Amino acid sequence: MFLALLGSSTLLKPAHGEVKMEKVAYFNQPNCYRLSNGTVEVIVTTDIGPRLIRYGFVGDDNILAELPQLKVSTELGEWRPWGGHRLWAAPEAMPRSYSPDNTPIEFKVEGKDTIRLIQPVEPKTGIQKEITVTLAEKGTLVTVHHKLTNRTLWAIDVAPWALTIMKGGGTTILPQEPYRSHDDYLLPARPLVFWHYTDLSDPRWTIGKKFIRLKTDAARKEPQKIGIANKQGWSAYMLNQTLFVKRFSYQEGAPYPDYGSNNETYTSELFMEIETLAPMRHLEPGHSAEHLERWSLFKNVDIGATEVSLEQVLSPLIKQTAQP
Numbered sequence: 001m002f003l004a005l006l007g008s009s010t011l012l013k014p015a016h017g018e019v020k021m022e023k024v025a026y027f028n029q030p031n032c033y034r035l036s037n038g039t040v041e042v043i044v045t046t047d048i049g050p051r052l053i054r055y056g057f058v059g060d061d062n063i064l065a066e067l068p069q070l071k072v073s074t075e076l077g078e079w080r081p082w083g084g085h086r087l088w089a090a091p092e093a094m095p096r097s098y099s100p101d102n103t104p105i106e107f108k109v110e111g112k113d114t115i116r117l118i119q120p121v122e123p124k125t126g127i128q129k130e131i132t133v134t135l136a137e138k139g140t141l142v143t144v145h146h147k148l149t150n151r152t153l154w155a156i157d158v159a160p161w162a163l164t165i166m167k168g169g170g171t172t173i174l175p176q177e178p179y180r181s182h183d184d185y186l187l188p189a190r191p192l193v194f195w196h197y198t199d200l201s202d203p204r205w206t207i208g209k210k211f212i213r214l215k216t217d218a219a220r221k222e223p224q225k226i227g228i229a230n231k232q233g234w235s236a237y238m239l240n241q242t243l244f245v246k247r248f249s250y251q252e253g254a255p256y257p258d259y260g261s262n263n264e265t266y267t268s269e270l271f272m273e274i275e276t277l278a279p280m281r282h283l284e285p286g287h288s289a290e291h292l293e294r295w296s297l298f299k300n301v302d303i304g305a306t307e308v309s310l311e312q313v314l315s316p317l318i319k320q321t322a323q324p
Helices: 307-320
Strands: 003-005 019-026 031-035 042-044 051-057 072-074 077-079 082-092 105-108 114-118 127-135 142-150 156-167 171-175 192-196 205-207 209-216 224-228 232-237 242-247 262-267 271-277 281-283 288-298
Touching: 019 042, 031 051, 042 127, 051 127, 051 242, 051 288, 082 127, 082 142, 142 156, 142 281, 156 232, 156 288, 171 262, 209 224, 209 262, 209 307, 232 271, 232 307, 242 271, 242 307, 262 288, 271 288, 281 288
Parallel strands: none
Antiparallel strands: 003 019, 019 031, 031 042, 042 051, 051 082, 072 077, 082 156, 105 114, 114 127, 127 142, 142 288, 156 271, 156 281, 171 209, 171 232, 192 224, 205 209, 224 262, 232 242, 242 288, 262 271
């Protein structure tokens, strides 16, 4: 994918320990902004969105999918997945969820490490979406803050829903709840939610004692999806030897969408989605609902072929992503 500094023939590389932000062309879009700390880089676009369209180690591949060819026709117009990371309002509904976001947005640079992307109010839904992206000075941490604001004249019930489209060829990893014996604890651990098209006999699924895994397969067009109440607060995606980790919160007793799901994963032939959701909120006019994710990347990760080896490799890396 084409990446170039506007007005310069070279791409400036920041010293490790500082964040630099610069305007670039990427994804055939001229008005993008690149944040880099010398280890990883994040690229957002202001030509559509709000969308975060690249995350990866400097000089390495994009861990996010790039899908400019896909489109969905709706009564609101042509909606395009594009790839990358987006913000929706849950629960899913046609055509509301698929309100097109193919036009330029506003943005605000907040210091050297943060950019805020502000979508115009959606004309049919009355919802305004914002994504604020902050890159840490060192390491791979990216903080992604999401905000839905009700710009209608009446109250609405929605939940912020953050969807990250991952490059195909990898595997989603979701944690199971810690084991407790029947003698120790009698109540259920958490919901596991299926869609009408969910098929656990599909070979893309691996259901283990410690983890639930879902892999992409370009030869299989049938989608697969599940939702869970993820009390462990993390999900991951393994692509080749690069591990993407997404951190998020769980509020016990809160009214999450989709039968209590705060974490969902979906695959079609070309890509994987790792999705997180905030609790449902009753928003009066002018009020907002917010949701936070924290992303991390690890390279040269070998998880082996068994659940035992996966746990041995994954556990210390997940601990590194926990908040201090």
